[in-house]
Amino acid sequence: MVPPHTNAGAIYLQDTRVTFIHLKQPITPMPPATAPFAARLHACGTEIAHTGAELAARGWTPATSSNFSMRIDDGHVAVTISGRDKGALTADDVMAVGLDGRAYVPALRPSAETAVHLQVSRRQPETGAVLHSHSHNQTVASRLFAAQGVIALQGWELQKAITGYTTHDSKLDVPVFPNSQDMRDIEARVDGWLDAGKPLYAYLIDGHGLYTWGRSMAEARRHLEALEFLLACELDLKRLGGIQ
Amino acid sequence: MVPPHTNAGAIYLQDTRVTFIHLKQPITPMPPATAPFAARLHACGTEIAHTGAELAARGWTPATSSNFSMRIDDGHVAVTISGRDKGALTADDVMAVGLDGRAYVPALRPSAETAVHLQVSRRQPETGAVLHSHSHNQTVASRLFAAQGVIALQGWELQKAITGYTTHDSKLDVPVFPNSQDMRDIEARVDGWLDAGKPLYAYLIDGHGLYTWGRSMAEARRHLEALEFLLACELDLKRLGGIQ
Amino acid sequence: MVPPHTNAGAIYLQDTRVTFIHLKQPITPMPPATAPFAARLHACGTEIAHTGAELAARGWTPATSSNFSMRIDDGHVAVTISGRDKGALTADDVMAVGLDGRAYVPALRPSAETAVHLQVSRRQPETGAVLHSHSHNQTVASRLFAAQGVIALQGWELQKAITGYTTHDSKLDVPVFPNSQDMRDIEARVDGWLDAGKPLYAYLIDGHGLYTWGRSMAEARRHLEALEFLLACELDLKRLGGIQ
Amino acid sequence: MVPPHTNAGAIYLQDTRVTFIHLKQPITPMPPATAPFAARLHACGTEIAHTGAELAARGWTPATSSNFSMRIDDGHVAVTISGRDKGALTADDVMAVGLDGRAYVPALRPSAETAVHLQVSRRQPETGAVLHSHSHNQTVASRLFAAQGVIALQGWELQKAITGYTTHDSKLDVPVFPNSQDMRDIEARVDGWLDAGKPLYAYLIDGHGLYTWGRSMAEARRHLEALEFLLACELDLKRLGGIQ
Numbered sequence: 001m002v003p004p005h006t007n008a009g010a011i012y013l014q015d016t017r018v019t020f021i022h023l024k025q026p027i028t029p030m031p032p033a034t035a036p037f038a039a040r041l042h043a044c045g046t047e048i049a050h051t052g053a054e055l056a057a058r059g060w061t062p063a064t065s066s067n068f069s070m071r072i073d074d075g076h077v078a079v080t081i082s083g084r085d086k087g088a089l090t091a092d093d094v095m096a097v098g099l100d101g102r103a104y105v106p107a108l109r110p111s112a113e114t115a116v117h118l119q120v121s122r123r124q125p126e127t128g129a130v131l132h133s134h135s136h137n138q139t140v141a142s143r144l145f146a147a148q149g150v151i152a153l154q155g156w157e158l159q160k161a162i163t164g165y166t167t168h169d170s171k172l173d174v175p176v177f178p179n180s181q182d183m184r185d186i187e188a189r190v191d192g193w194l195d196a197g198k199p200l201y202a203y204l205i206d207g208h209g210l211y212t213w214g215r216s217m218a219e220a221r222r223h224l225e226a227l228e229f230l231l232a233c234e235l236d237l238k239r240l241g242g243i244q
Numbered sequence: 245m246v247p248p249h250t251n252a253g254a255i256y257l258q259d260t261r262v263t264f265i266h267l268k269q270p271i272t273p274m275p276p277a278t279a280p281f282a283a284r285l286h287a288c289g290t291e292i293a294h295t296g297a298e299l300a301a302r303g304w305t306p307a308t309s310s311n312f313s314m315r316i317d318d319g320h321v322a323v324t325i326s327g328r329d330k331g332a333l334t335a336d337d338v339m340a341v342g343l344d345g346r347a348y349v350p351a352l353r354p355s356a357e358t359a360v361h362l363q364v365s366r367r368q369p370e371t372g373a374v375l376h377s378h379s380h381n382q383t384v385a386s387r388l389f390a391a392q393g394v395i396a397l398q399g400w401e402l403q404k405a406i407t408g409y410t411t412h413d414s415k416l417d418v419p420v421f422p423n424s425q426d427m428r429d430i431e432a433r434v435d436g437w438l439d440a441g442k443p444l445y446a447y448l449i450d451g452h453g454l455y456t457w458g459r460s461m462a463e464a465r466r467h468l469e470a471l472e473f474l475l476a477c478e479l480d481l482k483r484l485g486g487i488q
Numbered sequence: 489m490v491p492p493h494t495n496a497g498a499i500y501l502q503d504t505r506v507t508f509i510h511l512k513q514p515i516t517p518m519p520p521a522t523a524p525f526a527a528r529l530h531a532c533g534t535e536i537a538h539t540g541a542e543l544a545a546r547g548w549t550p551a552t553s554s555n556f557s558m559r560i561d562d563g564h565v566a567v568t569i570s571g572r573d574k575g576a577l578t579a580d581d582v583m584a585v586g587l588d589g590r591a592y593v594p595a596l597r598p599s600a601e602t603a604v605h606l607q608v609s610r611r612q613p614e615t616g617a618v619l620h621s622h623s624h625n626q627t628v629a630s631r632l633f634a635a636q637g638v639i640a641l642q643g644w645e646l647q648k649a650i651t652g653y654t655t656h657d658s659k660l661d662v663p664v665f666p667n668s669q670d671m672r673d674i675e676a677r678v679d680g681w682l683d684a685g686k687p688l689y690a691y692l693i694d695g696h697g698l699y700t701w702g703r704s705m706a707e708a709r710r711h712l713e714a715l716e717f718l719l720a721c722e723l724d725l726k727r728l729g730g731i732q
Numbered sequence: 733m734v735p736p737h738t739n740a741g742a743i744y745l746q747d748t749r750v751t752f753i754h755l756k757q758p759i760t761p762m763p764p765a766t767a768p769f770a771a772r773l774h775a776c777g778t779e780i781a782h783t784g785a786e787l788a789a790r791g792w793t794p795a796t797s798s799n800f801s802m803r804i805d806d807g808h809v810a811v812t813i814s815g816r817d818k819g820a821l822t823a824d825d826v827m828a829v830g831l832d833g834r835a836y837v838p839a840l841r842p843s844a845e846t847a848v849h850l851q852v853s854r855r856q857p858e859t860g861a862v863l864h865s866h867s868h869n870q871t872v873a874s875r876l877f878a879a880q881g882v883i884a885l886q887g888w889e890l891q892k893a894i895t896g897y898t899t900h901d902s903k904l905d906v907p908v909f910p911n912s913q914d915m916r917d918i919e920a921r922v923d924g925w926l927d928a929g930k931p932l933y934a935y936l937i938d939g940h941g942l943y944t945w946g947r948s949m950a951e952a953r954r955h956l957e958a959l960e961f962l963l964a965c966e967l968d969l970k971r972l973g974g975i976q
Contacts, residue, residue: 063405063470134402136473140480143399143487155875157911157940158866161795167913168939179401181411207412208401226795229868236872238484240970243875307649307714378646380717384724387643387731423645425655451656452645482728551893551958622890624961628968631887631975667889669899695900696889726972 037072037096044070044078045091047217051131052080056087060135060228066209067111069121069130070217075099077121082109115183116190120213123194127213129220134209137232144235145176146206153230161226162201163219174227176204202227281316281340288314288322289335291461295375296324300331304379304472310453311355313365314373314461319343321365326353359427360434364457367438371457373464378453381476388479389420390450397474405470406445407463418471420448446471525560525584532558532566533579535705539619540568544575548623548716554697555599557609557618558705563587565609570597603671604678608701611682615701617708622697625720630664632723634694638663641718649714650689651707662715664692690715769804769828776802776810777823779949783863784812788819792867792960798941799843801853801862802949807831809853814841847915848922852945855926859945861952866941869964876967877908878938885962893958894933895951906959908936934959 048068055061066086069079076096080086084093096104099118103110111117117130145151153172159165162172177189186205193200202212202223212227214220237243292312299305310330313323320340324330328337340348343362347354355361361374389395397416403409406416421433430449437444445467446456456471458464481487536556543549554574557567564584568574572581584592587606591598599605605618633639641660647653650660665677674693681688690700690711700715702708725731780800787793798818801811808828812818816825828836831850835842843849849862877883885904891897894904909921918937925932934944934955944959946952969975 062473063402063466065402065405136476136480139400139402139473140477140484143477143481144484147487155911155939156871157937158795158797158871161797168911169913179399179412181413205401207399222795229794229871232868233872233875235480235484236868236967237875240872240876240967244879306717307646307710309646309649380720380724383644383646383717384721384728387721387725388728391732423643423656449645451643479724479728550961551890551954553890553893624964624968627888627890627961628965628972631965631969632972635976667887667900669901693889695887723968723972 037076040072041078041094041096042091044072045089045094048078048080048094049089049091051217051221052086052089055131055133055224056085058135060133060138061086062134065134067113067117067132069114069117071121071128072096077114077118079110079114079117082111113183116186116211119187119190120211123190124213126215128215129217130211130213131220131224132209132211133224133228135228137228137235138204138210139207141231141235142176142204142206142208142210144238145204146178148176150175151204151231151234153234156230156233158226158229161222163214163223164201172201172230173198174202174204174231175200176206179206179208281320284316285322285338285340286335288316289333289338291373292322292324292338293333293335295461295465296330296333299375299377299468300329302379304377304382305330306378309378311357311361311376312374313358313361315365315371316340321362323354323358323361326355357427360430360455363431363434364455367434368457370459372459373461374455374457375464375468376453376455377468377472379472381472381479382448382454383451385475385479386420386448386450386452386454388482389448390422392420394419395448395475395478397478400474400477402470402473405466407458407467408445416445416474417442418446418448418475419444420450423450423452525564528560529566529582529584530579532560533577533582535617536566536568536582537577537579539705539709540574540577543619543621543712544573546623548621548626549574550622553622555601555605555620557602557605559609559616560584565602565606567598567602567605570599601671604674604699607675607678608699611678612701614703616703617705618699618701619708619712620697620699621712621716623716625716625723626692626698627695629719629723630692630694630696630698632726633664633692634666636664639692639719639722641722644718644721646714646717649710651702651711652689660689660718661686662690662692662719663688664694667694667696769808772804773810773826773828774823776804777821777826780810780812780826781821781823783949783953784818784821787863787865787956788817790867792865792870793818794866797866799845799849799864801846801849803853803860804828809846809850811842811846811849814843845915848918848943851919851922852943855922856945858947860947861949862943862945863952863956864941864943865956865960867960869960869967870936870942871939873963873967874908874936874938874940874942876970877936878910880908882907883936883963883966885966888962888965890958890961893954895946895955896933904933904962905930906934906936906963907932908938911938911940 048070051068052061055066060066064083064085067080069077072078076098078094079097080089081093081095095108095110097110097114099122101115101118113132120130121127141151151174153159153174155168157168159168159170159172165172175193177186180186190203202210204210210227212220212223214223292314295312296305299310304310308327308329311324313321316322320342322338323341324333325337325339339352339354341354341358341362343366345359345362357376364374365371385395395418397403397418399412401412403412403414403416409416419437421430424430434447446454448454454471456464456467458467536558539556540549543554548554552571552573555568557565560566564586566582567585568577569581569583583596583598585598585602585606587610589603589606601620608618609615629639639662641647641662643656645656647656647658647660653660663681665674668674678691690698692698698715700708700711702711780802783800784793787798792798796815796817799812801809804810808830810826811829812821813825813827827840827842829842829846829850831854833847833850845864852862853859873883883906885891885906887900889900891900891902891904897904907925909918912918922935934942936942942959944952944955946955
């Protein structure tokens with residue numbers, strides 16, 4: 001039995017977790033009708049709304065573009081509802097979706113790119129938050145490097161902001177995948193990269209923006225901020241004629 | 245008879261609307277002396293002032309440039325008064341003008357480009373708001389593409405922010421018309437484009453800025469934000485030597 | 489006799505004015521000991537401080553650079569004290585200086601470029617405010633166009649923000665004078681330009697920034713905002729390879 | 733004996749100072765257990781936090797990069813703790829370190845570049861504050877000028893914002909040292925430059941950002957703001973094809 005929901009801030013995940021430990025793959029998520037689930041969904045929504053306001057203030061989410069998600073539990077993700085202004089989100093602009101893509105409130109439509117968010121969470125289960133943004137630098141870099149399919153970052157101290165990187169001498173590859181209105185095309189590109197055994201911390205879609213993620217929202221944001229900075233530097237080096 | 249004006253937020257448009265349904269073309273607008281009309285004008289002024297403050301904060305309305313309008317009813321438009329600082333507007337900086345250009349307070353002078361606002365509302369009657377802004381990117385792009393007369397946007401996901409566009413693969417043409425201090429020259433260019441049957445969502449005037457519109461102020465702003473973003477990206481691709 | 493100073497906002501300029509009408513050249517300013525003079529100085533200081541905060545917020549006054557002045561009366565100017573942070577001015581950071589350059593509080597040092605402010609006020613007596621700022625675009629443009637000595641602005645709608653300009657087809661020349669630590673060198677350049685009968689609304693000093701002015705602070709700011717915008721556009725057209 | 737700590741704002745440095753006058757080199761700092769020392773550490777922490785918030789707002793400290801320090805007394809420096817968000821610092825995110833590098837709370841790790849901060853304080857004992865930031869312009873300039881090892885600034889009025897410079901005609905050399913994850917490599921480069929008798933007000937590390945300092949935090953910030961401005965101008969002149 002679920003205790004009455006008296007504290008929106010409290011998160012009790014144990015009972016739902018137990019359920020999922022036994023289910024594994026294929027995932028058949030439970031209906032999110034429990035109070036702990038609702039509390040956790042609300043907490044994710046609040047953190048996503050806060051992040052949206054900050055990214056929008058930097059101009060990285062123009063014209064209702066971009067979408068964000070956080071892991072609720074082993075089988076569910078909280079994701080932004082389609083078409084909302086990302087600078088004015090509240091917890092109510094975020095909805096629960098199962099890892100298999102099933103939405104719990106069929107009247108609401110999750111962000112069009114939800115499938116790609118779910119793919120990250122399935123393939124890298126430690127992922128806690130996924131951010132898709134659409135800054136000027138991300139968009140221009142994606143067009144400029146689309147033909148060669150990858151941006152190779154090297155020699156920047158800020159590469160160390162990506163978890164696992166400890167020196168500017170390492171190489172950080174950010175792939176650029178072709179854009180498609182069919183998310184399965186993009187999923188196939190991501191699967192191809194990962195199945196080839198290459199590390200993946202972020203990717204660009206041509207003319208469309210960046211996906212990156214982290215174990216927590218804080219880590220995802222640090223990755224986003226570092227990649228935005230590095231892409232801006234790479235573009236500017238090109239404008240300046242490159243390193244002699 | 246007009247009910248007493250007890251709630252500035254309420255909008256009763258029926259009676260004036262009835263009048264206009266019978267009048268059609270040529271439009272002879274009624275004097276805006278009714279309380280519902282005044283309330284609707286005030287509501288438009290408030291929304292325009294709010295929009296002006298946000299666009300000015302982004303630097304898109306330098307040195308008292310730019311002007312904005314909203315549809316009041318079938319025969320009237322609310323438009324900014326000439327020469328006011330667009331970042332510090334109040335509802336009192338907006339005045340009513342008939343679709344035929346007649347101003348109701350002859351002592352006030354509407355924005356110099358009012359005729360162009362009215363033309364959009366006459367030719368595309370579903371228009372609810374028209375925005376003319378004057379950002380750096382809009383102005384530079386207008387000079388750079390003036391000779392070829394059009395900027396062809398293609399391959400950008402954000403084209404989907406323009407109502408009616410559903411894929412980045414479509415082509416979005418933004419014409420660039422020559423500047424003139426005589427608004428009839430600009431009206432003739434717009435008429436020429438529309439009479440040729442070409443779709444028109446926005447246009448640039450050489451050295452002068454952008455016009456765009458939407459069914460509501462929210463749609464007009466989404467169009468403006470998307471077009472500003474796309475023009476900035478196009479310019480930057482050019483600075484970077486273009487797509488190889 | 490001077491009435492007791494009971495209202496800091498009130499400005500009574502008549503008595504000092506009478507004095508100056510009879511004095512003409514050479515100017516021997518009266519000591520600014522009257523209450524009306526003090527009130528007017530304080531009002532100028534408040535307006536200068538407000539302007540400084542807004543220009544600093546745009547990054548146009550880096551590292552305590554820039555200085556501002558306003559006309560107090562026929563014989564005196566209020567000017568910023570040397571070395572103060574232009575983003576954090578109060579009325580107390582502004583001091584009175586006679587048109588002949590005499591400071592009334594010898595312990596305070598007015599801005600190093602005070603002589604150039606006074607020259608504008610002497611040669612164009614209708615001047616109410618002079619702004620010297622130091623933005624990125626102003627500084628870069630001054631270096632880039634120093635050899636040819638002038639930036640010729642043409643074809644921009646925003647030229648109409650300069651008082652007296654009514655069309656984008658006119659030509660607006662902004663001279664670029666060589667920098668010097670001796671203000672007399674700069675004064676001589678300005679005199680040379682004016683003595684040749686050329687109109688002057690603003691000028692750049694090489695590597696140093698912009699001077700512009702207006703009959704009121706509002707007009708001076710509109711001129712500054714328009715010129716900053718136009719210089720930024722000219723530079724960007726150059727980055728983009730110019731108009732084909 | 734130490735008086736009871738009743739006023740966090742008060743700073744009594746005499747007793748600790750006496751100790752250090754006698755110790756000289758090698759420095760064996762006293763434990764920072766006295767109330768005056770704690771008060772001074774707290775005051776430094778507050779000033780560093782305030783500075784961090786302002787630099788972060790300008791985007792100069794992306795993704796938890798950058799670090800700052802202030803001199804506490806003859807033998808100690810207050811420095812930011814590793815990995816904290818530089819836009820959200822409090823006095824508690826700053827710790828005391830001896831000039832010999834000894835940290836007083838072994839459980840805390842000072843910023844990775846602490847050794848470089850200490851070197852500045854040892855070689856230029858009048859230094860009161862050291863700022864390491866990581867702006868776009870600093871990072872791009874460091875890559876672009878790494879091969880020639882120095883950026884020579886000349887002809888900019890704002891060079892006068894660097895203490896000791898009185899004319900734009902002087903030359904201000906900012907060296908660019910290779911990056912290394914071993915701080916001793918960077919220290920050796922700095923020592924080499926200083927031992928050659930060359931003036932040093934700031935230096936860049938390739939792909940990594942800028943170090944600058946001043947006798948007070950205000951002077952260090954003025955130096956940082958001026959150098960950021962000058963580097964941005966130098967880069968932009970290059971984008972524009974340089975001075976003809």
